[in-house]
Amino acid sequence: MECVVQGIIETQHVEALEILLQGLCGVHKQSLRIHELCLKSVPNLGLVASEIRLLCDLEQPEPAWTVRHVGGPMRGAGAEQISVLVRPMQESKISKNALRLFYSLGYKLDHEQLRVGFAFHFQRGAQITVTVSSINKMLKPHAIDDAVPVTPGIQLVEVTAPASSENYNEVVASVSSFCEYLAPLLHLSKPGVSTGVVPTAAAAAASLMSDGGGTK
């Protein structure tokens, strides 16, 4: 399973967020360029409709493919009270003919997108990953070179951490407390519960740029 929260930030404040993350994490950012294909089962296939994601990491010397399955969010009173979404997640690296496999098995391309940005991976109570990326859509199938932003001027921030049924409470706590550090720049919440940009972002960004920018 994984714990996840999302938020959005205006592109003009991304540089400030990067400085803040760099300071908090103490690691260097990694470039992110991922072609993501969402496939759905054809109507006649399976006990239930199913969905699978193929991620192609274009930052690697050879494009590296991963198949990812994300389940429905954890429910119940306990899940309602926490500010982080906990859901089953399984991943496997897979050879580059994965798309052909799923087409053959009865899955069809539902949509695809290109995520471009950066990520920080670090240990802070849990193995946390923060990605900041713009989501781009393809005007023609698989035409990643001609992708255009879905929401120009806005980037998606996602904080995720792997968890298990034994330790998710601790992971949720670690993710929540980390998110508080980012609060002046953006608000993070469960996916699907968008809270928009925060009013303090501009001031916080200006402050970060003057303090942390050093030479700026």
Added chain:
Amino acid sequence: MGTLSAINIMPIKWILHWRPIVGTTVNTQILTEVSQCVESINGVKDGTWKNTLRFYKPILKEQTNALEFSQNYLGISLQEQPNKYYMTIRGQQLIVEAESSMQKIMETLQSYKLRVALNFEGFQYRLGDFRLRVEKVVPVNSENLRGIIMEMEYLPISLWETSHQIMGEFFDIWKEALGKRSLPGHFVHMEPNFAEYGLSDQYTSQHTVVQYDSIITQMVATAISSQRVRD
């Protein structure tokens, strides 16, 4: 085709399967004799071996318009690659390499169901630069013998074409040794067209999977048709 990361070059391997004389079936006596024969040519037992093959078929809400895809696939776990999982679709000459978590992902999707699961298990022998394995094919959770397989590895070479002569010569020696026992059948070597699967001449575990796929497809077809006869 395509590997996950670093190419896992493996020693060349021929996988042989036992073809009984028409009218006879495999039995454990043949398995015992084959093992004894390996020991008689100075094969030294040095371990056990187990690979698992699982056949899956689609779960369809309606049988009518099944032709849209209707692919069966084979999922294979190899002892030589404990962290990996292979999937093949024979009709499409497709082989996919993934991590072992892939098996769980496919089960979670609930779009395919397990039809048959077979273990290929037995002993491994060392004979100079060769490694031989004698394996029985049994359904998981059963001792009902379905077939006999041999793996014949030549450790110094990993190029398919280069190995042909020495593998062929060794196979002849083996057939001659086994021939003295007058068993009701013989071992057969089928050579799949690896290029059709996008595989190169450099031997990898994916080549092993393709060989297993060729053999098992025949074996399961036979099992299913004989079951239909009984039903």
